[in-house]
Amino acid sequence: MHGNMRSFVIHMSSSTARRPNAEQLCVDLPNAELFEAVNGRDPDQIAGIQLHPGNLHRPHYPFALRPAEIGVFESHRRIWRKLVEEEIDLAIITEDDLRVDPARMAEALDLLAPIATPDHHIRIPVKQREVPAQTLAERNGLRLILPKVIGLQCICQIVGRRAANRLLAATNQIDRPVDTFLQMHWLTHQPIHALQGTGNQEVAGEIGGSTIQAKPPLTDKLTREFKRAAYRAKLHLHPQRPPTSSG
Numbered sequence: 001m002h003g004n005m006r007s008f009v010i011h012m013s014s015s016t017a018r019r020p021n022a023e024q025l026c027v028d029l030p031n032a033e034l035f036e037a038v039n040g041r042d043p044d045q046i047a048g049i050q051l052h053p054g055n056l057h058r059p060h061y062p063f064a065l066r067p068a069e070i071g072v073f074e075s076h077r078r079i080w081r082k083l084v085e086e087e088i089d090l091a092i093i094t095e096d097d098l099r100v101d102p103a104r105m106a107e108a109l110d111l112l113a114p115i116a117t118p119d120h121h122i123r124i125p126v127k128q129r130e131v132p133a134q135t136l137a138e139r140n141g142l143r144l145i146l147p148k149v150i151g152l153q154c155i156c157q158i159v160g161r162r163a164a165n166r167l168l169a170a171t172n173q174i175d176r177p178v179d180t181f182l183q184m185h186w187l188t189h190q191p192i193h194a195l196q197g198t199g200n201q202e203v204a205g206e207i208g209g210s211t212i213q214a215k216p217p218l219t220d221k222l223t224r225e226f227k228r229a230a231y232r233a234k235l236h237l238h239p240q241r242p243p244t245s246s247g
Contacts (some may be wrong), residue, residue, distance in 0.1 A: 005109065005158075007092040008082075010075045011041060015096070017208030022096040027236035028105065029092055037080060037096075040071030049074060049174065056175035056185055059234035062227040065177065073178040076154060077171055080164035087161065089118045090213045097207060098126075100200035104142075108198045111142050118160035121167070121182070123194040125151050128200045131193050134242040141197045148239040149232075150183040150192045156200055166190045188236050 011022040013036060026032040038045050048069065054061035072095075079093050108124065115137060116122060122144070123130075130147035137144040139163035159167075170188045171181065185191055 003152045005030045005090055005092065006088050006105060007094070008035040008079050009033070009094050009096055010035050010037045010072075011096040012037040014039075015208070018096045021099070021203060021207050025094060025096065025098060025100065028100050028114045029050065029094070030109070032092075035075070036062075038071040038074040038078065040067035040074070043158075046070055047072060050172065052173060052175035054175050056173055057184060059231055061176035061180060062231055063224070065174070069177040070174070070218065072154070073171070073174055073181075079170060080159065080168050083159065083161045083164040084168065088126050090116055090120075090158060092124075092156070092158050093154075095154065097202055097204040098155050099201040099203045100156070104197075104199040105139070107140065108142055111137055111139050111144065112158065114193065115161065116158055118162040120158065120160045121163040121190055121192050122158040123151065123192060124156040124158065124198050124200055125152075125194055125196070126155055127151060127153070127199045128196045130196070132159065133235050133240050136193070143196045145194050145196065146191060146240055146242060147194050149235055150240065152183070153192065153202075154179045154182070155202055163190050165201055183235055183239055184238070191240060191243075 008031060009022050009025045009029070011034045022034055026034065038059060040046055041148075050068065051065060053064065076093065079091070082088065083091055112122065117124055130145065130149070130151045132145035133148045134146040135143060136146065167182075167188060167190055174181065182188070
């Protein structure tokens with residue numbers, strides 16, 4: 001699998017503080033290259049994107065899309081399109097604030113080699129919070145699961161060509177961030193798996209902070225938390241379930 005696996009590191013070339021980490025990822029991941037991030041603050045770069053205020057799908061999304069979130073979503077879509085157009089069966093897609101443990105990642109790719117197909121979307125998250133609806137493989141502290149509720153963040157994932165095609169078709173218009181949208185498997189018809197225990201870390205704090213968060217006033221923060229909890233409760237009404245074997 002390593003041989004034909006490609007890796008794309010989403011990186012905005014103007015983010016010089018993140019460049020060394022992005023370049024390290026290109027060393028640590030198979031057949032890796034930098035992929036120019038879309039700047040959500042540049043009207044020209046997001047001109048063709050049809051945006052909606054959280055009301056395109058149910059549950060309604062209670063927050064406005066920030067420019068950075070629009071840029072991230074479109075960056076992922078451009079890579080999905082590249083997979084489809086260039087017939088790349090499987091690719092690792094990461095954001096540039098990821099740090100991997102190269103030995104663990106090699107072991108993870110070994111575990112996935114006989115499993116991952118162009119139909120798969122496998123998160124390789126930094127937070128190990130997802131609860132399995134099903135465990136598909138387990139080895140030496142690594143665990144491939146179908147999570148009941150799909151976790152947030154798109155810092156690292158393996159995406160197959162047919163999965164990319166499905167996600168492209170479902171995202172001609174957007175109304176919420178890409179990680180939140182991917183949680184809606186009943187809408188995308190794309191199951192999302194997760195590989196836990198890889199030792200992946202997020203290092204945004206070390207390399208110039210997050211590109212998205214600003215510190216909101218406390219009342220705003222509490223309102224956000226309340227809305228987020230209400231949204232999450234609705235999400236729990238749609239758990240992923242193991243495929244039922246027909247016949």
